[in-house]
Amino acid sequence: MRPIISIKDLSKTYKGGFTALKDINLEIEQGEIFGLLGPNGAGKTTLISIICGIVNPGQGSVTVDGFDIIRDYRETRSRIGLVPQELTTDTFETVWHTVSYTRGLFGKPASPGHIEKVLKALSLWDKKDSTIMTLSGGMKRRVLIAKALSHEPEILFLDEPTAGVDVELRQDMWNIVRELRSSGVTIILTTHYIEEAEQMADRIGVINNGEIIVVEEKKELMRKLGIKRLTLDLQTSLKKIPAALKKHKLDLSDDGKHLVYTYDTMAERTGITALLNDLGKSGIKFKDIHTKQSSLEEIFVTLVKRSS
Amino acid sequence: MNWRAILAIYKFEMARTGRTLGQSIVSPVISTVLYFVVFGSAIGSRITEIDGVSYGSFIVPGLIMLSILTQSIANASFGIYFPRFVGTIFEVLSAPVSFLEIVIGYVGAAATKSMLVGSIILATAGFFVPLQIAHPFWMALFLVLTAVTFSLFGFIIGIWADNFEKLQIIPLLVITPLVFLGGSFYSISMLPPFWQTVSLFNPVVYLISGFRWSFYEIADVSLAVSLGMITFFLAACLTLVWWIFRTGYQLKS
Ligand SMILES: Nc1ncnc2c1ncn2[C@@H]1O[C@H](COP(=O)(O)OP(=O)(O)OP(=O)(O)O)[C@@H](O)[C@H]1O
Ligand SMILES: [Mg+2]
Numbered sequence: 264m265r266p267i268i269s270i271k272d273l274s275k276t277y278k279g280g281f282t283a284l285k286d287i288n289l290e291i292e293q294g295e296i297f298g299l300l301g302p303n304g305a306g307k308t309t310l311i312s313i314i315c316g317i318v319n320p321g322q323g324s325v326t327v328d329g330f331d332i333i334r335d336y337r338e339t340r341s342r343i344g345l346v347p348q349e350l351t352t353d354t355f356e357t358v359w360h361t362v363s364y365t366r367g368l369f370g371k372p373a374s375p376g377h378i379e380k381v382l383k384a385l386s387l388w389d390k391k392d393s394t395i396m397t398l399s400g401g402m403k404r405r406v407l408i409a410k411a412l413s414h415e416p417e418i419l420f421l422d423e424p425t426a427g428v429d430v431e432l433r434q435d436m437w438n439i440v441r442e443l444r445s446s447g448v449t450i451i452l453t454t455h456y457i458e459e460a461e462q463m464a465d466r467i468g469v470i471n472n473g474e475i476i477v478v479e480e481k482k483e484l485m486r487k488l489g490i491k492r493l494t495l496d497l498q499t500s501l502k503k504i505p506a507a508l509k510k511h512k513l514d515l516s517d518d519g520k521h522l523v524y525t526y527d528t529m530a531e532r533t534g535i536t537a538l539l540n541d542l543g544k545s546g547i548k549f550k551d552i553h554t555k556q557s558s559l560e561e562i563f564v565t566l567v568k569r570s571s
Numbered sequence: 572m573n574w575r576a577i578l579a580i581y582k583f584e585m586a587r588t589g590r591t592l593g594q595s596i597v598s599p600v601i602s603t604v605l606y607f608v609v610f611g612s613a614i615g616s617r618i619t620e621i622d623g624v625s626y627g628s629f630i631v632p633g634l635i636m637l638s639i640l641t642q643s644i645a646n647a648s649f650g651i652y653f654p655r656f657v658g659t660i661f662e663v664l665s666a667p668v669s670f671l672e673i674v675i676g677y678v679g680a681a682a683t684k685s686m687l688v689g690s691i692i693l694a695t696a697g698f699f700v701p702l703q704i705a706h707p708f709w710m711a712l713f714l715v716l717t718a719v720t721f722s723l724f725g726f727i728i729g730i731w732a733d734n735f736e737k738l739q740i741i742p743l744l745v746i747t748p749l750v751f752l753g754g755s756f757y758s759i760s761m762l763p764p765f766w767q768t769v770s771l772f773n774p775v776v777y778l779i780s781g782f783r784w785s786f787y788e789i790a791d792v793s794l795a796v797s798l799g800m801i802t803f804f805l806a807a808c809l810t811l812v813w814w815i816f817r818t819g820y821q822l823k824s
Contacts, residue, residue, distance in 0.1 A: 277824055315665040319823045337573070337667040345665050351658030355590060360583075367579025368666040410662070 266290035267418060267449050268314065273323035275309055275473075283309040285473045287323070291418075296440065296450045298464030298481070300457065300563055306473040307453040308348055311420050315345045327418065341369055344416030348423045348453075352395050352403050358382070359391040361406065362413045369414035381412045384439055401428050408436065412443075419443060421452040425459060437463060457560040461485075469566050476570045485562065493524040493535065495542075496551040507545045511538050522549075576668040580676025581683075584650055588684050596688060599638045603692045606634055607699055610756055621758050622789040627700035632783040633755025634696070639689045639714065640721050640750055640775070644742050647681035647725030652738055655730070655822070664823065670816030674726065681722035686714055703786065709794075710785035716801045717778055723808035730821050749775045759791040774800060 268291040275284040283306045291297050301307050312318035314325055316336055325332045327339035353361050362378050382388045385405045390398065395406060404424070411419060421440075425433050440450055440463060454460055460467060461481070468478040477484065500519035511534065514523040526533045542549070588596075611627045621629045654660040663673060696702060704710055732738040753775030759767055770776050771792075781797025784790035790797070815822070 317661050317664045317823065319819050337669075340665060340667040343665070345661075347658075347661055349658055351661060353659055354657070355587070356583075360586070364579050364583050365662060365666075367582075368576045368662065368668065370573045370575045370667055372575065 265293055267293040267328055268451075269326045270310075270314075271324050273310075273313065273320060273325060275306075275313060275318070275321040283473050284313075284321070287470075287473075287475055289468060289475055289478060291449060291451060292466075294444065294447050294449055295465045296444055296452065296463055298460035298467045299451060299453045299470060300460055300467060301453070301470035302567055305470045307470060308422055309473075310470070311345070311422055311451070311453070314339075315343055315420065316340055341414070342417045343420065344411035344414065344418070345420045346404075346407050346411045346422060346424050348426070350400060350403050350407070352406055354396045355394055357392050357394055358387055358398075358406055358409070361395060362409045365410040366413040371414045377415065378409075378413060381409045384435070384442075385409050386435060401432050404428055405432065405435075408439075412439075416448065418449045418451070421450065421454075423453055423455065425454060425456060433459075457563055461560075469563060471567050471570045474570070476566055485556065491526055491533075492555045493526065493538075494553050494555070495522040495524070495549040496520065497522060498548040498550055501547070505545050505547070508538075508541055508547075511541065513538075522547075573668050573672050576666060577672050577676045577679075580663070580673065581680045584677060584680030585683065587650070588646075588680070596691060599642060599688045600691055600695055603634050603638055604695060606630075606637075607696065611699070614756070618757075621761070622787070624787045624789065625700065628702060628787070629758075629783075630756050631693070631696045631700065631702060632786050633753075633779050635689045635692050635714075636717065636753075636775070636779050636782055637750045637755050638692055639685050639717050640746055640778075641742060642685035642688050643681055643718050643721035644725035644728065644746060646684050647678055647722040648729035648732065648738055648742075650677050650681055651726055651729035652732055660822065670813070673816075674723070674812055678719065678722040678726050681725060682715070682718040685718045685722065689714055689718070705788050706785040710782065713778070713782045713785060713797075713801070716805060717782070720801060720805045720808055723805070723812055727808060727811050727815065730815055733821070749773050754779050754791055758789075774804060777801065 268289075270287050270289040273284055273287040274282065276282045287310065299307050299310070309318060313320045314327065314332060316332065316339075320333070328342055330338040332339045356364070359378070359382075362382065363373065363375075366373065366378065379388070382391055385408055387402065387405050387409060390402060395403060398406065404427070408421075408424065419440075424436060428436070437459075440452075444450060452460070452463070464481050466479065467481050467484055469476045497520055501515060501522075502519060504513055504515050504522075512525055514525070515521070516523065524535070524538055526535070607627070607630070610630060614626060618626045620626065651660075654663065693702070728738065728741050752770065753773050754770070759770050759776060759780075762770065777792055777797045777800035780791040781794055781801070784794055784797070814820070
């Protein structure tokens with residue numbers, strides 16, 4: 264796969280002197296869904312805004328499909344659709360006009376058919392003649408998505424697209440994202456709902472304090488950084504962990520009915536066999552046993568804590 | 572050139588005018604009619620003629636200039652300030668459009684609208700006083716040049732302003748006095764010599780003089796000087812706008 268977006272040594276210091284991005288190096292591959300995660304103020308929106316031409320880059324360079332975002336801005340920008348984080352829509356325009364306007368702005372010939380398709384996919388068709396100010400917040404979000412899709416971009420940025428959005432729209436949106444992806448559109452999304460990134464993304468980048476901490480295939484990331492928990496449901500509850508089991512990393516639940524063993528999936532030995540042996544020797548019997556892998560959310564929290 | 576983008580911006584802005592037809596067109600017409608009635612009849616009864624033209628007819632070009640100037644500035648400054656204020660400007664910045672295209676779209680729409688208002692005022696004036704346009708081509712040229720120049724100027728104000736007060740202050744503090752002192756309602760030659768000299772520093776004098784010449788062939792300054800001045804303003808505004816987009820001043824952080 265070739266990178267469709269290539270970011271080299273990108274830094275950004277805002278006028279007030281605050282450095283929002285430090286030496287970012289990142290490649291986004293064609294056709295993937297890339298999840299950009301990071302706590303508030305990490306620099307996600309700044310990064311996206313630079314690529315889209317809304318914020319001036321500081322040092323470094325960004326190319327989109329081989330074109331430089333400054334020198335060949337027409338080439339790069341015409342490929343990109345952006346759904347911004349803030350709900351910034353026109354007020355007095357109708358849905359139809361505002362979406363058609365975006366298409367014109369991006370230099371595409373009018374195509375009522377395409378706009379109709381987009382509005383229908385976003386359940387906005389019956390609102391097409393309503394003025395935007397009469398719409399609810401979630402519907403305005405849909406309008407922003409429709410605007411971004413109006414000019415048939417090859418790359419779609421979704422900056423917190425699901426903030427303040429109900430379940431139904433989220434479903435609609437993920438269906439659209441999947442459909443776009445299968446038609447070859449590259450999608451970069453930021454979200455605070457990490458389970459969404461876990462569900463949707465092919466690769467994950469984590470950014471904190473303006474620095475990329477990790478970029479990894481989602482599955483790989485979860486395998487590498489994931490820890491597993493083995494829970495034993497005991498037949499008789501324990502008061503404390505027996506001395507013979509001290510050498511294992513065990514936790515006893517408050518009610519004394521469960522023993523929890525945490526282990527690293529990447530380690531050569533998980534230590535499960537030894538643990539089970541020792542349990543047998545100590546005469547501890549259990550009814551059931553189950554394991555659970557840590558979620559992306561837990562991984563994310565660990566990573567961010569570690570980096571700051 | 573991304574003509575489609577220019578057209579999109581232009582149509583978008585004109586649609587805004589269409590929605591606010593009342594305040595965009597009707598109110599300047601009403602206020603001009605009021606000027607006309609008040610100045611024309613109150614002063615016109617004392618000054619009957621200036622340079623062989625009846626006072627009522629004499630003030631028509633000045634009145635049109637007055638509204639072209641204020642309308643151009645108001646339309647263009649609001650046109651670009653509003654998307655900055657609500658944040659929708661992001662879309663224009665992220666679109667594959669050059670600064671020139673953005674300017675043509677916004678300024679073209681603002682200038683069109685003020686020329687429309689100017690033409691309506693001209694037609695309205697025709698009901699009150701006899702009008703004569705000696706040089707229609709020159710009249711149209713002055714109209715277009717002034718509308719474009721001051722729309723550009725308004726565009727600059729709309730980018731410079733970071734609150735609504737600033738948006739109002741330049742038109743109120745600078746433009747209106749300059750227009751009133753620029754010979755809209757009198758001929759510069761009627762002033763004492765000292766004030767005549769001072770007037771020559773007022774750029775609006777040159778606009779009104781040239782415009783009035785195209786009607787009645789009477790002028791305070793020569794046509795060439797008038798044209799030279801307006802071209803100079805146009806160039807100055809273009810340079811400023813060019814600099815704004817090069818640096819991203821007030822548009823990009
Ligand atoms: N125009 C600006 N001028 C100065 N500082 C800014 C500007 N825009 C953003 N910042 C700062 O840059 C940092 C990164 O902001 P950014 O909006 O990129 O974060 P983010 O990762 O998108 O956060 P969130 O998850 O809250 O949206 C923040 O500390 C913010 O205060
Ligand atoms: Mg953000």
